[in-house]
Amino acid sequence: MNETEFDQLVVVLGKRLNNNALTAEGLSRVKAILQVVETTDCRKTIIAFCGGVTHGQSISEACVMYDTFQAHLPSEKSDKIGAVLLEETSTSTVENIVQLSNVLIQSQLLQRGSTIEVKFVSNDYHLERMFTIQTLLNEQGLLGYLKQECHRSGLNVTISSDIEAHYSVAYSHNCINGQLFVLLDELTTYRVYLEGVRSAVFKRPLTEVIVQPLAIAHRTLERLEALVCASSHAVLQDQLPALRSIVERTSSLENNDNIDNELSLFDTLLNYLNRYLDPERDNRISWWK
Known part of the structure; x- marks a missing residue:
């Protein structure tokens, strides 16, 4: 003991x-x-x-x-x-x-x-x-x-x-990929919302639950699009429309029949972009650099 x-x-x-x-x-x-x-x-x-x-x-x-x-x-x-x-x-x-x-x-x-x-x-x-x-x-x-x-x-x-x-x-990477990486992470909130819808865990009306996660997703996508436009980031230019489309389709509460497929695609895109954008994916550093 x-x-x-x-x-x-x-x-x-x-x-x-x-x-x-x-x-x-x-x-x-x-x-x-x-x-x-x-x-x-x-x-x-x-x-x-x-x-x-x-x-x-x-x-x-x-x-x-x-x-x-x-x-x-x-x-x-x-x-x-x-x-x-x-x-x-x-x-x-x-x-x-x-x-x-x-x-x-x-x-x-x-x-x-x-x-x-x-x-x-x-x-x-x-x-x-x-x-x-x-x-x-x-x-x-x-x-x-x-x-x-x-x-x-x-x-x-x-x-x-x-x-x-x-x-x-404090997150120390202020390069373009670092900024995009942190912004992309904010979309996790909407992904977690979709996971909750799929699992039917919300006892509150979905019209109430979705308000803030959807607002975060819209705000984040706008900021991502502005940063991608300014930096001409080719991969994000290709993938952001797909992320936005999923958000728009799933924001309609009358259309949750395809939630499994929508969530799977959203999750796949987020995971791929998270690893692609992470400024640390290819570097090793010394202790006190």
Whole structure:
């Protein structure tokens, strides 16, 4: 039985590796958790590194982040951390949270009836998307899922809805691809809305549910189109009309019969463009570049 009464869980969300190495974005998350350990008392803190083995890699994101963390952790701080967990099976943010709940429960680090505060470490655009989805589409929110699963095991989880209460790291790529990458990520909210429609999880009228996700999608597409026009980005010029068409077709609430196909196409396009635009897809960097 664990004798430490943990009061905080700090979750470092995973980022795709490149040639089994962390990219700048992944490193920024490791640096952030190092700063947390160096500046706060973590003796009652569980640190969880999330991320499995993704396509083309042979080692998990969690393992590489943890190894990097250990390599740069001041020796005097090594015994000042309550516990460390590795979640090494997920390949997406959704799976990060789902599998994290399993790892936390199975670790038995917390006793039934315990209450623990959860804080996340990730890049700003990533956290903003996660909290936007939780606020607008609560039925589909990952944070609610984490609370629910822990509650079933007798654990009480508190998560602030204020991003400032978490460890948000600035996204550093201001090149055209970087700007397009972050903008494209905003369309995830509409994809999650479509997933909820397909799964029939919304008990509220869809006329109410769709308002904000659709407004975000329209605003994001307009900004993408303006940036693509200014930069003459050929791939996006070809693919943006397809994304807009899907949004327009699915915004008609009377026409959800083809939702599976529409969602599949939308998801495929977003995943392809996300990987194509990611400024880090082809580069490896040194620690303090």
